[in-house]
Structures are given as structure tokens and as C-alpha cells.
Amino acid sequence: MKIKVGVIFGGCTVEHEVSIITAVQAMNYMDSEKYDIIPIYISKDRIWYTGKMLMEMDVYKDFDSLKKYAKKVTLVRKKDGFFLQKTNGLFRRDVAQLDIVFPIVHGKGVEDGSIAGLLDSIGIPYVGSGILGSALGQDKVVQKQVLENSGIQVPKYTWFYDTEYLSDSETILKAIKKLKYPVIVKPANLGSSIGISVAHAEQEIDDCITNAIQYDSKIIVEEMIPNLMEVNCSVLGNYEHQETSAIDEMLTDNDFLTYNDKYISGGKGKLKGGKKQLGTGKMSTSDRIIPARISKEVEETVRDMAIKTFKAMNLSGVARIDFLINKSTNEVYVNEPNTIPGSLAFYLWNYTGKEYKKLLDDMITLAIKSYKNNAKKISSFESNILSTFNGSKGLKGMKNKIG
Numbered sequence: 001m002k003i004k005v006g007v008i009f010g011g012c013t014v015e016h017e018v019s020i021i022t023a024v025q026a027m028n029y030m031d032s033e034k035y036d037i038i039p040i041y042i043s044k045d046r047i048w049y050t051g052k053m054l055m056e057m058d059v060y061k062d063f064d065s066l067k068k069y070a071k072k073v074t075l076v077r078k079k080d081g082f083f084l085q086k087t088n089g090l091f092r093r094d095v096a097q098l099d100i101v102f103p104i105v106h107g108k109g110v111e112d113g114s115i116a117g118l119l120d121s122i123g124i125p126y127v128g129s130g131i132l133g134s135a136l137g138q139d140k141v142v143q144k145q146v147l148e149n150s151g152i153q154v155p156k157y158t159w160f161y162d163t164e165y166l167s168d169s170e171t172i173l174k175a176i177k178k179l180k181y182p183v184i185v186k187p188a189n190l191g192s193s194i195g196i197s198v199a200h201a202e203q204e205i206d207d208c209i210t211n212a213i214q215y216d217s218k219i220i221v222e223e224m225i226p227n228l229m230e231v232n233c234s235v236l237g238n239y240e241h242q243e244t245s246a247i248d249e250m251l252t253d254n255d256f257l258t259y260n261d262k263y264i265s266g267g268k269g270k271l272k273g274g275k276k277q278l279g280t281g282k283m284s285t286s287d288r289i290i291p292a293r294i295s296k297e298v299e300e301t302v303r304d305m306a307i308k309t310f311k312a313m314n315l316s317g318v319a320r321i322d323f324l325i326n327k328s329t330n331e332v333y334v335n336e337p338n339t340i341p342g343s344l345a346f347y348l349w350n351y352t353g354k355e356y357k358k359l360l361d362d363m364i365t366l367a368i369k370s371y372k373n374n375a376k377k378i379s380s381f382e383s384n385i386l387s388t389f390n391g392s393k394g395l396k397g398m399k400n401k402i403g
Contacts (some may be wrong), residue, residue, distance in 0.1 A: 006038045007104055009104045012045070028069065050071050071084075083391075100383070113135035129317060146312055146313065158179065160172050181201050181202060186212060197212070234345035239311060249290075251287035290348070307338070
């Protein structure tokens with residue numbers, strides 16, 4: 001009997017379209033002989049849909065016209081399992097049963113622990129990081145505080161809320177000046193390089209902050225690492241066991257890897273020796289070299305820091321850890337972890353010999369094992385506290401006060 005996997009994607013997030021691409025790509029690589037794949041698309045207006053048509057990329061080019069062919073659903077738990085149930089019509093008919101959920105979502109409002117919290121409250125097994133790891137992975141300020149406390153090097157930074165900048169910009173600008181220009185300005189809770197810009201001098205900083213404030217109320221400003229090389233390493237596992245992928249080197253003519261670099265420019269990955277990287281797919285348009293042109297010593301540092309970051313952040317499933325390297329000093333800094341990376345970073349695993357189908361299978365298997373292990377833990381405490389609680393007088397008094 002096939003395992004019924006519900007793949008959740010989309011959502012009210014600025015990374016909505018990126019999520020669709022990642023999810024459709026993954027669904028078409030999953031082992032259809034082993035899994036019954038049930039797409040669960042969350043539209044930008046937060047309505048849930050299902051239907052096999054949602055596994056096709058062309059549907060989303062004109063979804064408003066085609067959504068009438070999909071079913072509006074909600075996720076419910078019953079005595080005999082987990083179900084997608086129709087939300088319209090006279091009868092709330094069950095549309096599909098699920099054994100496990102595979103969230104493939106990006107950005108604030110979904111990847112930040114929102115979906116994980118919903119799934120935890122229902123009790124259904126799911127792939128990837130839980131609430132804490134997801135939330136830490138989304139907030140660039142808190143994640144840096146956690147990493148610093150774990151002895152993991154990150155770039156120097158300062159942060160503030162939009163209201164603080166609007167009421168006392170002078171104090172904030174002084175703190176930024178201590179970092180020394182140029183600096184990079186980011187919304188604290190977004191990904192895919194959205195809302196990010198570089199201030200090369202003090203006269204540019206206000207425009208950069210104003211741009212970031214359009215996307216988030218919390219802003220982080222970081223030092224620009226000189227002689228910069230950007231590399232990425234993916235980690236697969238949980239708190240017990242971790243393995244690392246190949247390390248890639250990102251190539252760009254910009255100050256940092258932009259949204260256009262990642263998804264629009266049409267670059268091609270390369271292996272050492274100039275060969276084209278196989279199987280990168282539509283999401284991997286960036287120019288990259290695999291493996292990265294780094295020494296064995298730096299490679300070991302990157303792998304060690306990737307695992308330490310994965311564990312410190314309470315991550316699970318597949319994550320991609322992005323690094324900044326000063327090529328002159330070989331100093332390595334963690335830029336940020338991506339709890340659900342674009343394309344699930346399969347191209348980094350492909351190079352090691354782990355095909356995408358196998359990577360997806362490993363992620364699902366890992367989630368099932370983790371769910372079974374967690375089920376052995378005590379999750380409720382039997383107590384007779386209510387049988388001995390005599391609160392009727394207090395409740396009557398409260399009722400009288402309200403009345």
C-alpha cells in the first residue's frame with residue numbers, strides 16, 4: 001500500500017511563486033510507485049485547494065480561471081486518520097486521506113513555523129523542522145543571537161524596528177556607522193534576497209532602510225565581508241544524525257546574490273572543469289561551481305559549522321546553510337540557514353550521488369522515524385486536579401461581575 005503524502009505549498013508570502021516551483025518540481029520527482037502524492041495548494045488569499053491538476057506548472061499561469069476545477073479543502077483529524085475535507089457544498093465530504101504531510105513552503109507566514117504549528121496541533125506527521133527551528137530560521141536577528149551564543153561566527157550586525165528608526169534615526173545611524181560602510185540592509189523575516197540592498201556610503205543608507213521597511217517591521221544591517229566568496233552546504237538529518245552535501249560556490253556580478261540571480265537570470269551550474277551540472281532544474285538558475293574552489297581545511301570548517309548550525313537551530317529534514325568567506329583570511333561566517341531551501345537543495349546532493357528521488361525518500365523516511373520516536377515520549381499528564389477543584393463559587397462570582 002502506498003504512503004499518502006500531502007504536499008503543502010504556496011501561501012500568503014512574497015515567496016509564493018518560488019514555493020510553487022519548488023513543490024511542483026519535488027512532486028514530479030517523488031517515487032510514484034511508493035507514494036500517493038496529494039498536492040495541497042494554499043492560494044495568496046489563504047484558501048486551500050487540492051487536485052492532481054495542481055502538480056502541473058502550467059496551471060499557475062492562469063490559476064484564477066482554472067481554480068474552479070480544484071477542490072477547496074481543509075485538513076481535519078478523525079478517529080480513523082487525517083483527511084482533506086471539502087469546505088463547500090451541503091456535505092463536507094472527505095476528498096483524500098493523508099498519512100504524512102510534506103511542507104514545501106518559503107517565507108514569512110508559512111515557513112516561519114506557522115504551518116508546523118498547525119500540523120503539530122492536529123497531530124499529523126510532517127517532513128522538516130518543527131515550530132522552533134522554523135521560527136529561528138526565519139528571523140535573521142534571533143538566529144544570529146542563537147548562533148553567536150553557540151560559538152558560531154556571524155558577520156557583525158545591528159538591528160532595529162521600523163518605529164525606532166522613524167522616531168530616532170540618529171541613534172540607529174550611529175550604530176550602523178560603527179560597522180563601517182559598505183553595509184547590507186535586510187528585512188529580518190524574508191528570504192530569496194527580497195528587500196535586500198547595499199549602502200556603499202552613508203548617503204545611501206536611508207534609501208536602503210526605507211526599501212527594507214516596505215517588507216518588514218524588523219530590520220537588520222550587517223557588515224559586508226571583504227574579498228567575499230559565497231558558498232552553500234546542505235545538511236540532511238535531525239538532532240541525532242546529520243550528513244552534509246557537496247559545497248557550491250556562488251557566482252554573481254552583484255554585491256550579493258540577488259533574486260534575479262537566483263530565479264530569473266538563467267545562469268547554469270557548473271562542475272569543476274567547466275562541465276555543466278546535471279539536473280539543476282528551473283530553480284537552479286544561478287551561476288555556481290561545484291565543488292567550491294576552497295582548500296580542504298576551509299571545506300572541513302564549512303562542513304563542521306554547517307552541522308553545528310543545523311543542531312543549534314533545532315533543524316530537521318533538509319536545510320541549506322549559506323556561508324560568507326573572506327578569501328584573503330579564509331575566515332568563515334554563517335550568513336543564514338534556509339529551513340526549506342529552494343529546490344530543496346537537491347543539486348548539492350546530486351553531486352554526491354544521491355539523486356533527487358532518493359533525497360525526497362530519505363526526508364520522508366526520516367520524518368516517519370522521528371514521529372514514531374516522539375510518539376514514545378509522554379505528551380500528556382494524567383491528573384485528578386479537576387476532580388478536586390471546587391471553583392463553582394468563584395465562577396458564580398465572576399459571572400455576577402461580568403453581568
